Structure formats: structure tokens, C-alpha cells
Amino acid sequence: MSGLFITLEGGEGAGKSTQAVLLAEALLARGRKVLRTREPGGSPGAETLRTLLLEGNHALGLRAEVMVHFASRLDHVENTIRPALDAGMVVVCDRFYDSTLAYQGYGLGQGDPGCLSFIDRLIGLVGLAPDLTLLLDLPRDLALARLRQRGTRSDRYERLDEAFHQRVAGGFHEIARQAGTRVVTIPATGSTQQVHEVMLHEVEQRLPA
Template identity: 55%
Template sequence: MSQYPGFFVTLEGGEGAGKSTAAAALAALLRDEGREVLATREPGGTKGAEAVRALLLTTDTPLHPLAQTMLHFAARADHVETVLRPALARGAIVICDRYYDSTMAYQAYGQGVPRAAVERLIELIGLPPDLSFFLELPAATAAARLTARAGASDRYEQMGEDFTARVMAGFDDIAAREPQRCVRVDATLPPEALAARLRALIRARAGR
């Protein structure tokens, strides 16, 4: 059961899975029902966290994997305390594009930061999602989507296929460890159909 009157939903998955599009479509669907919805993202969601995001994603500044982990959680702490908890306390449905499962998948599984270290930081943050959607997409489809994107690739998009494979294995393991919270979803669905699927899963899990 949630510790707040609101409901906290996160969207997770690899690069190109369509998390941002799915989050926006789901938020619009819920707002059409008259729900208060906060749609946000990580790293980001506050002025300070967005500044950290820019540092994390740039390819211009080398950062040790442990430093990346700490920066993700510094941004997350600001986001959680100033945005997420207040929204959940007033009863909003919060939809977050990435959260701590991404840090675990990318930094622990992908880059070799000890899993226990990430777990301690998760415990310190102290705000688990009520429901986490893991958007799954064939690797070839994800690669094609990334190629079609305009603009330069970020730090993680440039890390190569072996890194991506480790990250995706990480998401698989996280989902297997927490089946009550984590739901695998076919991300090849068209955006409207995917949003409807996510909405139905929220209703089934949360009764709202």
C-alpha cells in the first residue's frame, strides 16, 4: 500500500523504448478523466536536478561510475523532497520517466558499481514507486529509433552494445526480483494503445 494518498508510477527501460512518449500519453489520458497528474522525469524535475542532468548526459565531462551514481541520487533527493512527496501527499498521480531502477540498471549492472551501494542510496531516499512499468522493445527496433532521433547522442547512448546488453539484463533481473511492483509491457504498441494498456494496469493494481 502507498504511504501517501497519491499514486506513484515510474516508467523504465532502455534507450529508445518510448518512455517519454508513453508518459506524456498516459498523463493526458488520466487528466482527461479529471485526475490531478504530475508528469516528471529523472534525472531532472527541479532546477537543480536539471542542472545535474546536463552534467550527467554530456559527453564533454568524464565521470567515474560511482560519481555518476552519486550525482543521480543527489538530483533524486532534490526531486523527491521538493516535488514528488508534496504531489503524492496532496493525492496526485505522479508519472516519472525513469527513477532509481534506471540507476541500478545503468550504474550497477551496466558500469559495475556495487549493487549494495545503490541499494543503500535507495533506502536513504525512502520513496518506492507503487507501480513500475518496464517498457520492452527488440534491440533492433530500439536502435532504429535512436538512429532516427535528431541531435547528438548522450553519454549512455555512446557506451556501445555490450553496455546496453548489461543494462537490459539488469532491468530483467530487477523485474524478476520485484514482480509485485514491476510490470513488463510491450513497447511496440502504438502510443495510444500503449497508454491505454498502462491505464488499465494502474486500474487493476490500484483500483483507481
């Protein structure tokens, strides 16, 4: 049996986590076997590295930071994602390697070709690509308003300056442009239910019989 690998991407406050829950619940209601997971994290080893990446007090060099993300990702794929796909499950993952390209490649690395090439080589080593990526696109002013309403403690990426977040947004748009049909951009300005319905429609077109 072959499963379906779906990733959700986008900047801070776009609603990925909420939409991942709704999507997983809708697929379960349709009789699908579903695994919902996240990055960084998703396996015991990867969750340990998540704490280092999001809350760590020690600054890493850019390529070292990229490598930690991919160490986490490889553990996640080996121990969580691939076994679920082999069992015929639909895997719904909040972030995957497109986030590393956007945040580290375009955001921190400012689109440096050497950094982007470095990340691309590591992507090739993962040996697994999403079947469908849903990119939630939300203007930054609305994202900031949502983050303020959420009222939770910000991680170190959320605390970076506006120029960084603008580069991340531009990076996601460039990734979508290059990825062809794998990435579907979903406007996230509507209500939670409206966005969910658009996403579910896209997923239903890719579900195996």
C-alpha cells in the same frame, strides 16, 4: 490524501517519454490530478545535475556518478515528488532509481555485487518507492531504428557500446524478476496506441478510489 507514484523504465528508444505524456493526458481526462516529471531532473537543482550527467565533459568515477544521480533524485523527491503525492496527485515519472541500478549497476558496473549493494543502500536512503513501475521492453534492433528516426543528438549513455546496452537490458529484466508485483513488463513492439492502452489498463487497477 495519498497519491499514486508511477515510474516508467526501459532502455533507449523504448518510448518512455511519449508514453508518459499519453498516460498523464489520459489520467487528466479521467479527472485525476497529475504531475508528469523525469529523471535525471524534475526540480531546478536536479535539472542542473542532469546536464552534468548527460552532457558533462568530465568523466566521473562510477560511485561518484551514482552519488550524483542520487543527489539529483533526493532533491527531486523532496521538492517535487513528495509534495505532489501529499496533495493526492498521481505522479508519472520518466525513470527513477531502477534506471540507476540498470545503467550504473549492471551497465557500467557490469553487475558487480559491491556496486549493486552500494546502490541498494542509497535506494534505502531515498525513503520513497514507486507504487507501480511500468518497464517498456523493446528489442535492441527496434530501439536503434527508433533512435535513428528520432534524429536528435545522443547523450553520453546513448553513445556507449552495444555490450553496455545489452547489460542494461539484462539488468532491467533482473530488476523486474526481483521486484515482484511492483514492476510490470510491457512489450513495446506494438503501436504507440496499443502500448498506451496496455499501460493505462495496468494503472487503472492501482488508482485509489
